[in-house]
Amino acid sequence: MEKTHAAETPTFGLDLYDEPGHLIRRAHQIAVAMFHEKLGREVTPVQYAVLRMLLECPGLDQVTLAQRVALDTSTTADLAVRLEAKGLIVREVLPRRQRRLLLTPAGEALLTRLIPSVKELRAGLFEGMGEDDAEDLIRLLRKFVHLNNEQSRAPLRVGDE
Template sequence: MKTTPSDLSIELYEQPGHLIRRAHQIAVSMFHEELGRDVTPVQYAVLRMLQDRPGIDQVTLAERVGLDNSTTADIARRLEAKGWIVRELLARRQRSLSLTEEGTRVLASFVSGIHRLNGRMLDSLAHDERSDLIRLLQKFVHIHNDQSRAPVRSD
């Protein structure tokens, strides 16, 4: 049986991977519109985790945010250079990370922008659609966590 290209094709905008990639592009763009370019979404995630877990070691931080260790180390160096975090050497060449006073102030300055960002992302959806979207994204991430090159690990 001979197949044609149309027999093999799948509508691009029905492919979850493509839609997730586009959603990520849009989310990053909206993040920068609200918060500027001084911080990236990943740096923000690191700062938020350090707010919740001051003094966390760098490897555990990577596990909690879903980053590989080398990326986390690079982000930590950048945030330290900005004066937003401090890294302290622990045993076995591990590092403890904490927000500085400046980092705490910067993170606090992001709060209203994050609220606006979340609103912009979700306001066009009905209330039940918003909670469904968040619930389904959380479920997807949880179910497929081990497929990531940097799975999230928690206590």
């Protein structure tokens, strides 16, 4: 049987390491690993986003919260149950079976402790890139998610949209 050398392997005109989807997945994988390394495992990055939104907008109902953090409503409901079980939020029943979510003192204390580490995490994510490249990456990621928002199974909805 004849051996094939790496140089002879067909590439089909594609390089996996230049594919946007692969790079975005890897960037997410790295960001999550760095999140847990810096902040521990008390909360996941998605749980942190939910808690931060509730800090900024106390008393959101679950549907609005889902829209504001770009999650589907069933995922948001599951997250709310988990965060309530951890004592980080309370869910108040509203008319029409909706739930209003509020941070508990423990949730506020956790965020007070985590927010400085999140700022350090941001610096760590961009270490070695330079400030201009970091700003460009954030600007381009914002543009990408804005232009492709409707492709998501849970599009971001903010305000009166």
